[in-house]
Amino acid sequence: MNKRFKLSSLFALLLVTALALSGCNTFSGTSGGGGKQVLNLVELQEPPNLDSAKSTDTVSATLLNNIMEGLYRVGKDGNPVLGIAAAAPQVSPDKKTYTFKLRDAKWSDGKPVTAHDFEYAWKRALDPKTASEYAYILYPVKNAEAFNMGKAKADDVGVKALDDKTLQVTLEQPIPYFLDLLTFPAYLPQRQDIVEKFGEKYALEAKNMVYDGPFVLTSWVHNQSFSVKKNDNYWDKNTVKLQQVNWQIVKDGGTQINLYNTGKLDFTYLPTEFTAKYKNNKDVFNIKESSSWYLEMNQTEKLFQNPKIREAIGLAIDKKTLTDKVEQNGSIPAGGIVPPSIKASGFDDKKKYREVNQDKVQYDPAKAKQLWQEGLKELGMTQDQVPPIHILGDDTTGAKKDLAYLQDQLQRNLGAKIVIDSVPFKERLERGKHQQFDLLYSGWNADYNDPMTFLDLFTSDNSFNRGKWSNKEFDELIAKSKQNPDFKQRFNDLTKAEQILINDHGIVPLYYRTRLGLKQPKIKDWYWNSIGFEYSLKWTYIEE
Amino acid sequence: MLKYTLSRLGYMVVTLWVIVTITFFLMHLLPGTQLKNEEKLPPEIREQIIASYGLDKPLMVQYGLFLEKLVQGDLGNSMNLDGRSVTDLILQGFPASALIGIQGVIFGVIIGLALGIIAALRRGTWVDNLSTVIAIAGVSVPSFVAAGLLSFWVGVKWGILPVAGWESWEYSILPSLALSFFVISQMARYVRSEMVEVLDQDYMKTAKAKGLKRSAIVVRHAMRNALIPAITVLGPLTINIITGSVVVEQIFNIPGDGKYFVDSITTNDYTMIMGITIFYAILFIVAIFLVDLLYGVIDPRIRIASAKE
Numbered sequence: 001m002n003k004r005f006k007l008s009s010l011f012a013l014l015l016v017t018a019l020a021l022s023g024c025n026t027f028s029g030t031s032g033g034g035g036k037q038v039l040n041l042v043e044l045q046e047p048p049n050l051d052s053a054k055s056t057d058t059v060s061a062t063l064l065n066n067i068m069e070g071l072y073r074v075g076k077d078g079n080p081v082l083g084i085a086a087a088a089p090q091v092s093p094d095k096k097t098y099t100f101k102l103r104d105a106k107w108s109d110g111k112p113v114t115a116h117d118f119e120y121a122w123k124r125a126l127d128p129k130t131a132s133e134y135a136y137i138l139y140p141v142k143n144a145e146a147f148n149m150g151k152a153k154a155d156d157v158g159v160k161a162l163d164d165k166t167l168q169v170t171l172e173q174p175i176p177y178f179l180d181l182l183t184f185p186a187y188l189p190q191r192q193d194i195v196e197k198f199g200e201k202y203a204l205e206a207k208n209m210v211y212d213g214p215f216v217l218t219s220w221v222h223n224q225s226f227s228v229k230k231n232d233n234y235w236d237k238n239t240v241k242l243q244q245v246n247w248q249i250v251k252d253g254g255t256q257i258n259l260y261n262t263g264k265l266d267f268t269y270l271p272t273e274f275t276a277k278y279k280n281n282k283d284v285f286n287i288k289e290s291s292s293w294y295l296e297m298n299q300t301e302k303l304f305q306n307p308k309i310r311e312a313i314g315l316a317i318d319k320k321t322l323t324d325k326v327e328q329n330g331s332i333p334a335g336g337i338v339p340p341s342i343k344a345s346g347f348d349d350k351k352k353y354r355e356v357n358q359d360k361v362q363y364d365p366a367k368a369k370q371l372w373q374e375g376l377k378e379l380g381m382t383q384d385q386v387p388p389i390h391i392l393g394d395d396t397t398g399a400k401k402d403l404a405y406l407q408d409q410l411q412r413n414l415g416a417k418i419v420i421d422s423v424p425f426k427e428r429l430e431r432g433k434h435q436q437f438d439l440l441y442s443g444w445n446a447d448y449n450d451p452m453t454f455l456d457l458f459t460s461d462n463s464f465n466r467g468k469w470s471n472k473e474f475d476e477l478i479a480k481s482k483q484n485p486d487f488k489q490r491f492n493d494l495t496k497a498e499q500i501l502i503n504d505h506g507i508v509p510l511y512y513r514t515r516l517g518l519k520q521p522k523i524k525d526w527y528w529n530s531i532g533f534e535y536s537l538k539w540t541y542i543e544e
Numbered sequence: 545m546l547k548y549t550l551s552r553l554g555y556m557v558v559t560l561w562v563i564v565t566i567t568f569f570l571m572h573l574l575p576g577t578q579l580k581n582e583e584k585l586p587p588e589i590r591e592q593i594i595a596s597y598g599l600d601k602p603l604m605v606q607y608g609l610f611l612e613k614l615v616q617g618d619l620g621n622s623m624n625l626d627g628r629s630v631t632d633l634i635l636q637g638f639p640a641s642a643l644i645g646i647q648g649v650i651f652g653v654i655i656g657l658a659l660g661i662i663a664a665l666r667r668g669t670w671v672d673n674l675s676t677v678i679a680i681a682g683v684s685v686p687s688f689v690a691a692g693l694l695s696f697w698v699g700v701k702w703g704i705l706p707v708a709g710w711e712s713w714e715y716s717i718l719p720s721l722a723l724s725f726f727v728i729s730q731m732a733r734y735v736r737s738e739m740v741e742v743l744d745q746d747y748m749k750t751a752k753a754k755g756l757k758r759s760a761i762v763v764r765h766a767m768r769n770a771l772i773p774a775i776t777v778l779g780p781l782t783i784n785i786i787t788g789s790v791v792v793e794q795i796f797n798i799p800g801d802g803k804y805f806v807d808s809i810t811t812n813d814y815t816m817i818m819g820i821t822i823f824y825a826i827l828f829i830v831a832i833f834l835v836d837l838l839y840g841v842i843d844p845r846i847r848i849a850s851a852k853e
Contacts, residue, residue, distance in 0.1 A: 017646055027712050048580070049626050056581040131596040133581040135589065149588050200627050222628075222636065224710060224799040248709070251803070252794045254692060258700050258707040259797075424810075426576030429583055447584070464583075 037243040037542055039523065040266045042250050042259070046223050050203040052188040053125035056134045061533035064185045066245075067228060068213040071100055071118070071167070072182040074529050074536060078341070078449070079349060080179040084113055084189070084212065084235075095174035095485045096142075100167045105235040107191060108211040115161035117189035123147075123154050124195070125186045137186045137447065140178065142170040174485040176345040177450040184448075184532055214240045214538045224249055241541035260518055267523070270516040272398050275328045278518065286330045287515040290341045290446035290530040292454055294334070295391075295406070295439050295508040296432075296467035303386070304438070304467070308375035310505035313439070315368035316413035317406060319361050323511050326405045327398070330516055334509035335359030336498055337458075338451045341512075341530040345450050346487030353451050357495050359502075359509070365413040372414045388417040392431055393441035395422045403441060432466040440466055443513065446531045451494045452481065458501055469506035552836070556829045563825045564614070564818070568607055571817050578623040578812045597623055599814075610818070619822070620815040624807065630819035634801055640710060641793065641800030645786030647720035652727020653778070659728065660735025660774075661767065667740060675732055682729025688791035691722035695795055708797040719796040723785050730777055738770035772839065779835035783827045 047060040052068065055061060065073070075081035082088075086103035105113040122141065125132050126148045139145045142158030158170030171178065181187060191210055198208045206220040214236070215228035227246045234240065248264075250256050253271025260268040269287070270278055278284055297304040297313065304310060319333035332340065336359035344351045376383065389410070393403045400422055407418040423431065432440050444464070447453045456462060459478050460470040477497040484490040501507065519526070525539045578597060579585060585593075594600055598609070613620060619630040663675035698718060699707035706715050742748065743766055751761045793802035801820065808816035 015650060017642070027710055027715070046625065048624065054626065128592055131589075131593045133579060133585060133589070133593060136584075136586055204627050221799075222633075223803070248797070250708070250797050252708075252797065255695070255708045255795055255797050258695055259709075261700055262703070262707050264707065264709070424575070426582070430575060 036544055037241055039242055039245045039537070039540070039542065040264065041245060041247045042256055042265050042268050043247050044249070044251055044269070046249055047226070050209060050217075052185040052190060052203075053121060053130055054132050054134070055185050058532075058534055061185050062535060063217070063226070063228075063247075064188065064213075065183075065529075065533040065535075066213055066537050067211045067215050067217050067231075068185075068188045069105070069234075070182050070184075070188045071102075072179050073538070074180075074183045074527075074533075076525075076527050076539065077350075078343070078529060080183055083183075085182075096171045098169045098171070098178065099162075100169070102165045102167065103235060105212060106233040108216045108231055108233050110233060111191070111210075112164070113189055113212050114164040115167040116164065117191055118167050118187075119159050119161045120192045120195075121188060121190035122159050122186070123157055124190065126157060127154065132186070134186055137181065137184050140171050140173070140175055140181065142172050144172075173483045174487075175450075176487040176490065177448050177452075180345075180449040215242075215245065236538075240538055242537055245537060257518075267517060267519040270329075270518055272329065275516060278516070279328065281518065283518040283521065285517055285519055287517050287528060287534075288341050288530045289513050289515060290339050290449075291443055291513040292334065292337050292339045293331075293441070293443040293510045293513055294337065295510065296437075296442055296465075297469075297505075297508070298435050298438050298440070298466075299468045299470070300435050301438065302379065303381075306375045306379055307505055308371045308378065310508075312368045312372035312375060312414060313410065314505055314508040315362055315364045315371065317409045317508065317510070318363045318365075319510055320363070322402065322405055326401055327511070330514040331511045332514065333361045334511045335361040336502055336509055337454045337507065338498060339446070339454075339512040339530075341449075342446060342451055342454070343449055344491060346491040357498070361509075368413050369415075372416075383415055386416055388419045389438045390419045390421050391439040391441060392421045392423065392428060392437035394428055395424055399441065406439075406441065433463065435466065435468065437466075441510075442466070449531055451491075451498070452478075455494055455497050455501070456482075458506055467507065469501075469504070471500055471504055471506065474500045474504075474506075552833055556833065559829055560822070560825055564611075564822060565607075567818065567821045568610065569603070571814055572603060574809065574812055576812050578814070580624075580811075597814075614818075614822070619819040622813055622816050624811040624813040624816065630815050633816070634804070634819055634823050637799060637801035637804070638787075640798050641789075641802060642786045644716050644719040644723060644792070644798065644800070645782070645789075647716060648723030648785050649727055649778070649782050651720055651724035653731055655724070656728040656731025657735055657774075659732040660770075661739060661762065663732065663736045664739030664743065664770075665762070672736075675736065679729040679732045679736075682725045682732075685725065686791075687722050687726060687789060688795060690725050691719065691792045691795040694718045694722050708795065710798050715796070715798075719792050719798055722792050722796075723789060727781060727785070730781060731774055734774045734777060735770050738773055739766055742766045742769045775835060775838055779831040779838075780828060783824075783831045787824050787827060 043059050045059055047063055048057060049055050050060055050064060052064055055064065069083040071083055071085040072080040073083040084102055084105050086101045089098040089100045091098055102113065102115055107113060122138055124130055125135050126138055126144050128148060128150050135148050136145070139148070143152045143156040144158070146152035147154060147157050160168045162168055189212065194210050195202050201208055203209045206217040206226070209217075211217065211231055212234070214231055214234050216231045218227050218229050220226040225246065225248050227244060229244045230240050230242065231237065248259070250259065253273060256265070256268040256271065257274055259265045270284065295313070297310055299305055323331040323333050336354070336357070338353050340352055340354040342353045343349055344353045344356045347356055376386065391403060391406060393399045403420045403422055407420055410416055410418050421437070431437055432442065444454060444457060456478050457464045458469060459465065459475050474497050477493045477500075481490045481493045481497075484493070502509065522543045524541055524543050526535060526537070527539060528535045576582070577594065579590065579593060582590070591600070598606065622628050622630050622633060625633065659675045659678060663672040666672050695707055695718060698704050705718050709715050748761065748765060751765050787801060790802040790806050792798075793800045804816055804820045807813070808820060
């Protein structure tokens with residue numbers, strides 16, 4: 001054989017491989033699709049798992065919210081509305097026992113949704129064998145925590161199907177936000193026969209599960225796309241207008257924008273790099289989050305034990321410039337810890353906590369300077385004796401910009417030397433946990449719709465209280481509120497607790513985070529949610 | 545030849561073992577855990593879940609178990625995408641990565657070869673300078689810049705080809721082009737410098753004196769010699785490209801394997817880190833082996849040398 005021939009045959013082999021690859025089933029697109037009530041959306045990552053007992057991430061939670069339904073679902077105004085529950089539950093006088101009647105609802109395979117499906121699913125999520133990372137959201141249920149930790153039996157857990165249509169739930173303590181919790185993935189029903197049939201592969205493919213929500217999952221091309229269509233077995237199917245919704249999984253911000261601009265997507269998140277460019281675009285909208293960002297001050301150090309020093313740090317930072325000029329993503333300057341999306345539970349469910357308790361954003365560089373000097377004097381220090389102050393934060397582009405701004409503010413207004421420690425997220429958690437910082441730039445996302453999810457972080461023994469701020473009265477108020485059946489009093493106590501935290505400068509509130517997105521104006525009634533999952537498509541339609 | 549091949553195979557296994565072992569222990573030095581909700585998890589549950597991954601055992605035991613499974617060809621399930629087999633995930637993504645990679649190499653080799661040869665034949669003229677500029681640009685412009693520009697101009701502004709996605713063959717053109725820039729420049733550089741050297745050799749004068757046509761001289765005598773270094777780089781380069789480019793795949797939203805290189809590390813997905821490392825290492829080692837064999841085809845001197853051994 002000619003040698004030259006051998007070489008060219010090698011090349012030919014490459015060519016043939018390429019052709020073969022493009023010929024076989026390499027391509028698998030589902031995007032697009034005409035039709036009127038069809039929506040094309042984007043997600044930033046693959047849903048890792050649609051098993052409601054195990055899912056922890058927002059992508060799965062959002063999808064589950066639209067293909068599944070629990071006793072309650074989040075309504076248009078963010079408050080829970082009836083789902084599989086036929087009517088509001090009977091609640092015992094001690095507010096610990098709830099009895100739900102179920103409506104006649106069906107799974108996508110035609111079988112009825114029963115109270116047993118709920119009992120099975122909740123206990124499964126709590127079973128230590130399931131090793132669920134989000135099981136603790138079920139802890140308000142009696143003995144849930146004990147069972148999850150292996151210290152109680154499944155039968156001890158306070159959820160019981162009295163018959164096919166009646167579910168009785170017993171709680172550890174009375175809480176005002178239990179109906180809100182019922183909208184979370186872990187509280188969704190599951191079919192024992194289906195879960196057992198697919199075992200480890202349950203909910204890892206579209207065909208490996210059944211649905212009781214407004215839509216059913218029809219395709220799931222891993223790492224690429226997924227689609228749902230209207231569920232004809234859904235009890236409230238007349239309300240659902242969208243016929244089909246397609247999601248493409250797109251990680252790159254620039255690519256998302258390109259796809260949006262070429263009409264391949266009807267919606268995209270607005271990546272940080274593009275906020276300045278699209279600020280005035282008519283398609284921009286605000287995506288609310290229940291996310292609060294603040295500075296923690298390491299109070300195992302003498303410097304930060306001084307309240308004047310802590311107050312000075314708070315007053316030295318201009319939060320409005322931080323949100324409007326540095327972040328430019330619609331975030332709101334903060335004067336407290338509870339973000340505006342949290343409701344005034346117990347006081348008035350139709351109102352938001354921040355409407356009742358308005359916060360005051362503070363910034364006063366002159367006073368900050370003065371307090372700083374006084375504080376140093378009390379500590380017997382001069383400005384030169386103050387060691388460089390290390391501020392710890394994430395290493396994302398956004399966080400780095402914020403840290404640089406905070407550094408500049410504190411150096412300019414206090415004359416202190418500030419060093420930025422910008423580290424990966426996991427490293428930040430690790431160092432925070434061991435008080436390896438002077439100032440910690442941290443944030444918290446709500447676990448449930450109640451001020452408690454933010455306030456109990458700062459009790460003396462909470463591991464998330466990384467600055468180790470401690471206040472006896474605050475601790476007592478939180479402890480009392482955790483078991484107070486008088487929800488109005490509870491609300492007042494929590495309000496008071498927040499005031500103590502702020503007035504004693506336990507933290508420096510910075511801002512309540514929001515994000516921006518772009519969406520086609522033809523999309524109507526698209527309701528976004530700020531806790532757990534992102535949006536409901538049950539009521540959404542496309543204006544023709 | 546058989547003996548040579550067998551001993552090379554032995555070395556390949558040892559190399560793979562060394563790579564696997566180093567990666568295994570380095571990986572366990574990564575901060576953090578596999579937990580997605582680590583920050584909020586009660587410590588007792590945290591331990592429960594860590595134990596469910598078998599990560600509570602001493603490191604050497606884990607290493608032993610891992611090797612035992614590896615020998616049986618079992619790479620385990622991903623820790624990030626629960627329940628999905630690492631082997632399946634890698635094999636699902638590979639065709640897409642391989643397709644744009646191979647096309648990138650093909651585009652790159654054809655264009656690079658042509659550029660290199662023309663530059664060498666027209667040494668010192670504007671053609672040569674232009675080829676040098678292209679080569680330098682190809683090396684110094686990172687593929688994500690090229691990918692971004694291609695996607696924006698060809699996709700968004702001119703609307704000729706799809707912006708991103710993976711629905712039909714058209715979707716693979718831009719990413720392949722983006723990947724080919726580096727190949728073009730590498731090929732052009734190596735081929736040019738080798739050609740220049742070869743063209744000055746005495747046997748070229750002999751060939752000319754024999755009265756051979758210029759095209760015959762270039763193709764049969766000069767090019768074959770000039771290809772040796774090019775082939776050396778082509779093997780690893782091809783593997784590098786077909787196993788998936790993280791950024792190019794991300795920009796064009798291609799469901800390939802590239803993402804696992806980064807994602808597996810940021811999520812501490814130990815099984816995926818090992819899986820992708822082993823996959824990549826095997827391809828790489830085999831490619832180097834094939835390149836060594838190819839030398840013999842192109843350069844008889846190497847074949848003789850190994851025969852004498």
